Amino acid sequence: MRKLMTVAALGGLVAASALAGCGDGGGGSGDSLTLGFSQVGAESGWRTANTKSIQESAKQAGIDLKFSDAQGKQENQIKAIRSFITQRVDVIAFSPVVESGWETVLKEAKDADIPVILTDRAIDSPDKSLYKTFIGSDFVLEGKKAGEWLVKEYEGQDDPVNIAELQGTPGAAPANDRKAGFADVIKAEPKFKVIASQTGDFTRTGGKQVMETFLKAHPDIDVLYAHNDDMGLGAIEAIEAAGKKPGTDIKIITVDAVHDGMQALADGKINYIVECSPLLGPQLMDLAKKVNAGEEVPQRVLTEETTFTQDQAQEALPDRKY
Amino acid sequence: MSVWRHRLFWPVLVLAALLASNLFFAPRFFAVRLQDGHLYGSLVDIARNGAPLILVALGMTLVIATGGIDLSVGSVMAISGALACVLISDLGDQNSVGGVLAAIAAALLLSLLAGVWNGLLVAVAGIQPIIATLILMVAGRGIAQLITSGQIINVRSGPYRVIGGGYALALPVSVLIAAAAVALAVVLTRRTALGLLIESVGDSPTASRLAGIQARTLMLMVYVFAAVCAGVAGLIYSSNVASADSNAAGNLIELDAILAVVIGGTALAGGRFSLAGSVLGAVIIQTLNVTCVSIGIPVETTLLFKAIVVIILCLMQSATFRAVVTGRFRRPPPASPSPAAAPAPRTEIPA
Numbered sequence: 001m002r003k004l005m006t007v008a009a010l011g012g013l014v015a016a017s018a019l020a021g022c023g024d025g026g027g028g029s030g031d032s033l034t035l036g037f038s039q040v041g042a043e044s045g046w047r048t049a050n051t052k053s054i055q056e057s058a059k060q061a062g063i064d065l066k067f068s069d070a071q072g073k074q075e076n077q078i079k080a081i082r083s084f085i086t087q088r089v090d091v092i093a094f095s096p097v098v099e100s101g102w103e104t105v106l107k108e109a110k111d112a113d114i115p116v117i118l119t120d121r122a123i124d125s126p127d128k129s130l131y132k133t134f135i136g137s138d139f140v141l142e143g144k145k146a147g148e149w150l151v152k153e154y155e156g157q158d159d160p161v162n163i164a165e166l167q168g169t170p171g172a173a174p175a176n177d178r179k180a181g182f183a184d185v186i187k188a189e190p191k192f193k194v195i196a197s198q199t200g201d202f203t204r205t206g207g208k209q210v211m212e213t214f215l216k217a218h219p220d221i222d223v224l225y226a227h228n229d230d231m232g233l234g235a236i237e238a239i240e241a242a243g244k245k246p247g248t249d250i251k252i253i254t255v256d257a258v259h260d261g262m263q264a265l266a267d268g269k270i271n272y273i274v275e276c277s278p279l280l281g282p283q284l285m286d287l288a289k290k291v292n293a294g295e296e297v298p299q300r301v302l303t304e305e306t307t308f309t310q311d312q313a314q315e316a317l318p319d320r321k322y
Numbered sequence: 323m324s325v326w327r328h329r330l331f332w333p334v335l336v337l338a339a340l341l342a343s344n345l346f347f348a349p350r351f352f353a354v355r356l357q358d359g360h361l362y363g364s365l366v367d368i369a370r371n372g373a374p375l376i377l378v379a380l381g382m383t384l385v386i387a388t389g390g391i392d393l394s395v396g397s398v399m400a401i402s403g404a405l406a407c408v409l410i411s412d413l414g415d416q417n418s419v420g421g422v423l424a425a426i427a428a429a430l431l432l433s434l435l436a437g438v439w440n441g442l443l444v445a446v447a448g449i450q451p452i453i454a455t456l457i458l459m460v461a462g463r464g465i466a467q468l469i470t471s472g473q474i475i476n477v478r479s480g481p482y483r484v485i486g487g488g489y490a491l492a493l494p495v496s497v498l499i500a501a502a503a504v505a506l507a508v509v510l511t512r513r514t515a516l517g518l519l520i521e522s523v524g525d526s527p528t529a530s531r532l533a534g535i536q537a538r539t540l541m542l543m544v545y546v547f548a549a550v551c552a553g554v555a556g557l558i559y560s561s562n563v564a565s566a567d568s569n570a571a572g573n574l575i576e577l578d579a580i581l582a583v584v585i586g587g588t589a590l591a592g593g594r595f596s597l598a599g600s601v602l603g604a605v606i607i608q609t610l611n612v613t614c615v616s617i618g619i620p621v622e623t624t625l626l627f628k629a630i631v632v633i634i635l636c637l638m639q640s641a642t643f644r645a646v647v648t649g650r651f652r653r654p655p656p657a658s659p660s661p662a663a664a665p666a667p668r669t670e671i672p673a
Contacts (some may be wrong), residue, residue, distance in 0.1 A: 041472070048473070170621050178577075199621045203570040204474075209371050213615040216364045217348040230474070234563055237487075243357050260476060266434040 034083030036065045038094035040172050041072040041120075046258055050095075050278035057281030063288065068161030074098050078105045078109040079211065085112050091288045093117040099124035115291040119284060120174075128299065129240060132291045135283055135301040137276050139174045143181020145274045145307055146225060146253045150186060153251070153271075158191060164214045165197040166207050166226040166235060174276075175199070178227045178255055178283055195221070200231040207231030211238035226254045229273065236269050247271055247310075257308060265313035273313070275305045294321030328589040332638040333602050336631070340609045347617035360489035364612065371562075372608030372621040373496035374399070374555035376601055378575055380500075381506055383600040386583050388544050389524045389592025390451035392442055395552040395579060397462025398436045398571030400555035402429040403560030407477050416479040425482075426557060429460035429570030432554025434546055438461065441542035455545075475566040486561030496558045503551060508597055517595075520544065524592025578607050585635060585644040606635075641655070 035058060049069075058065035066089060068080035074097045085108055092114055096102065102123045106237050109116050110130060118134040134319055154161050163186070168175030179197075186192040196214050200206035207226060214221060215238060224239075226232035232254035236246040246252055246269045254261055257275040264270045280303045290297050308316065344351040344364070354363035361658045378395045410416055436458060443454035488495040511517030514601035519540055523528045527537045552572070560566045584590060585606060586599020609630055614624045637643045 076506060091508075145566075167621055196615075197621065198618075199624070201570070203567060204565060205559065205570065207368075207565075208563055208613075210615050212367045212371075213364065213612050215368070216350065216353075217616045219350070237563065240486075241357075242362070 006132060032062055032064050032226055033091065033289060033292050034066065034087075034089040035285075036066045036068070036080070036087070036089040036092045038068045038072060038077045038080040038084075038092075039225045040077075040095050040097050040237055043152040043309060046256065046276075046278050046322065047156075050280070052322075053279040053281035053282075054284060057285050060070045061282075061285040061289070062283055065225055070097055072097060074101060080166075081105050081109065085114060087107055087113065088112075090292050091117065091120055093284060093288065095120045096123050103127065103130065112307025117284065117287055117291065119280060120278075121206075133297045133299055135280055135285060135287060135303065137303050137305060139177030140181040140184075141302075142255050142274045142276055142305075143178040143183075144185050146178070146182075146255065146272070147182045149253065149274075149307070150223060150273075151189065151191070152226075154191070161192050161222050162218065163192060163194045163222050163223045164211070164218065165194055166210060166224065166231040167197060168199065168202045168227040168231075170199050172202075174255075175227055182225060186296050200226070200234065202228050204230045204234035207234030208238045209234075211235035212241070214244045215239065221250055224250055224252045226252070229254045229256040229258050229270075232270060233260055233264060236264060259322055262308065262313050262317050265308060265310055266317050271310065273308045275316055276305060277303050277305045279303075329596070329639075330599055330602060332337045332635060333585050333599070333606060336638075337602065337609060339604050340613050340631070344613055344616050351616065355490065356520055360494070364616070364629050366494065368605065368608050368612055369497045370494040371535045371612075372605055373494070373500040374559050374572075375498045375575065375578055375608060376604040377503055377551045377555040377558070378548075378572075378579040379586075379600040379604040380503055380597065381544075381551035382521060382576075382579040383583050383588055383595050383597055384507070384511070384544040385451075385548045385584070386580075386588055386590060387520050387524045387592060387595035388541050389527070390541065391455065391456040391546070391580070392440060392545060393452065393547045394436065394440060394458035394462055395548060395555075396572030396575045397459050397466065397626075398433050398549050398552040399436045399556030399559060399575065400568045401436065401462055401469065402556030402564075403434045403566045403571050404466040404568050405429045405432055406482070406557055407475040407560055407566035410477045410479050410482055411475055411651075413479075416477060417481060418585065418623035419481045422479055422481040424486075428652075429557060430550060433549045433556070436553075437546035437549025440549065441545035444545060445538040445541035463568065466566075466571070470566055470568050472568070477564050479564070482561050483564055484561070486558040487564075496562070499554060499558065503554065504597065504601055507547075519591050520665065521595065524595075548557070548671065579604070581632065582607055585632075585639075587639075644665070 037054060047288060055065060055067065066084065067088070070077040070080060077097055079092060081094065082105060089253060092109055093116070096118065103125055106116055107130065116131040118131050120136040122134055122136070139140060166177070167179055181311065195218050198210045200210045206229065211224070211234065219256065224232070224235055232252055236252070239246040239250055244250060252270045253272045254270055255274045255276055257273045259271055261270065265273050283301065287297055287301065351364050354361055354365055356362065378399070382395065383393060406425045406429040409428055410422055411422040415421065440455050440458060443457070444451045484495055485499070487497050490498060511520065519530070519535050522535060522591045523537045523540050531537045556571060559571050582603030583600045585603035586596050586601070588599060589596040610628055614627060619620050
């Protein structure tokens, strides 16, 4: 048994090193631009769509993409970036697994004169020269868009509007920023009152359980604002179980626009979704070309994102990629 | 023996206090009405959403009674829900009862195998339980992600929804499942010698073996039981939202389950155990979760609030702590006239 396990472990090691060796011998010496990209992992539908967008747009733009999946681990990502440096790619892009601990490896990239682009998530470093630009969503803006729709929806009414909020994981940037942006917009009008706000941990079960309790403690909820689609979908089940109609009795605003959320929006169970788009591939390729050519790019680039009403969702749903 | 010396007195008191505080902040908390032919209300929610934790705590109690611990229960929940949902989503007709039952059977079989794996590592290979089950705790979540390809799997299956979201005789099916499991465990351990044997293994495996008890088989069995309980809990969890999320399902539930077992008065060192206590512990934890939302504790302080309640409960359960506190307020006994109590006169030594 022990022998068998040793053999299996060795086999795994050999396979891993063979995989790590893949893609060697490329290099950025040819005419086409070489982009090394290190992805976080494949933890959600959102992430998978993000990967697909980057791979497809690289092909379209004629960019030679070296793709590496970090499986949610920073050490894998650091290894991938080091291997991109040894392979002398033209541009490195990555979506950081965590915020801190990047100085050393990014310094190595800088010394090797390879520009770095951050996608989707920021890093926590005082040295802004370590990367050229950061492309991703603005979570505060997403919260503001949600608030603006609400203000417009209740324009001209003076009755108080009771809002319940399902927050994301405490401390996560999307949760903090989506809450702040939303609060910033609705505070202008005193009729909007957030009467209950709790975390649903970005999960469906969390959204459902918290909403069940909200409904019993506050029977007069008019609007639900959920920081992502999944919590909103869980809350819809709780609202239906309480004998109320989601989308009519309680208006629902969510953020993300993943497929299930869009379906619920098209079905009239959600009223408004603010998109947090994973499809930043084309913009990323554009930026990669620019930094490679030595052109100036802004430090912060926003993903092109939109919002969806119920009618727009019905239209957009057949072509949705995720 | 006075009532407050009963080991479940303090947990019951804390549960009552939690429920009463809800009444203060949300007056309709205890209202239970019929909605679409089934019971509806906060108390029903606590029972329904607490069912997975009750099941996991039930299995954990027996494992802890043998002096072991099972950290892998959360991962087993994720595996079971993942397999069931993937199999059902592959069905041609997701509403076919036969197909759903087959998927559930497969998920429970896989959970059982996970339990056999844990049991073999602990009972046969002799690995420390905390390490042995840590393996599956880490690897199990990977297995669940492998089954679902890292995605959230959605199902639209009427029969599958019944487990976690359905009602029978106006009561939630998940509560009935948990109640049946508790009843089965109580009958098996308290109406037969099994409970005594488990406690003896927990006290001393060697002495039990020398007395003719098959300690290995018993240990293997409790890990299998814990894993199957976790498997059922995983089905309830995923059925409740009709989707399998291998990252979130059962995340950190092992800690809640251990807490429930400890609140219930089972010693972590093994030996004496209380199934009723563990169920009570699980209900307290779920009530605490609901209370935080119901009385509107801010998100930032929720964890602190829970910690304070748990610390108070543990302190009240400690006989030593109670003695210190009550000793302070108790009047000192009347001074005795006995000369022995008087300080002995010191002998002066001339300089």
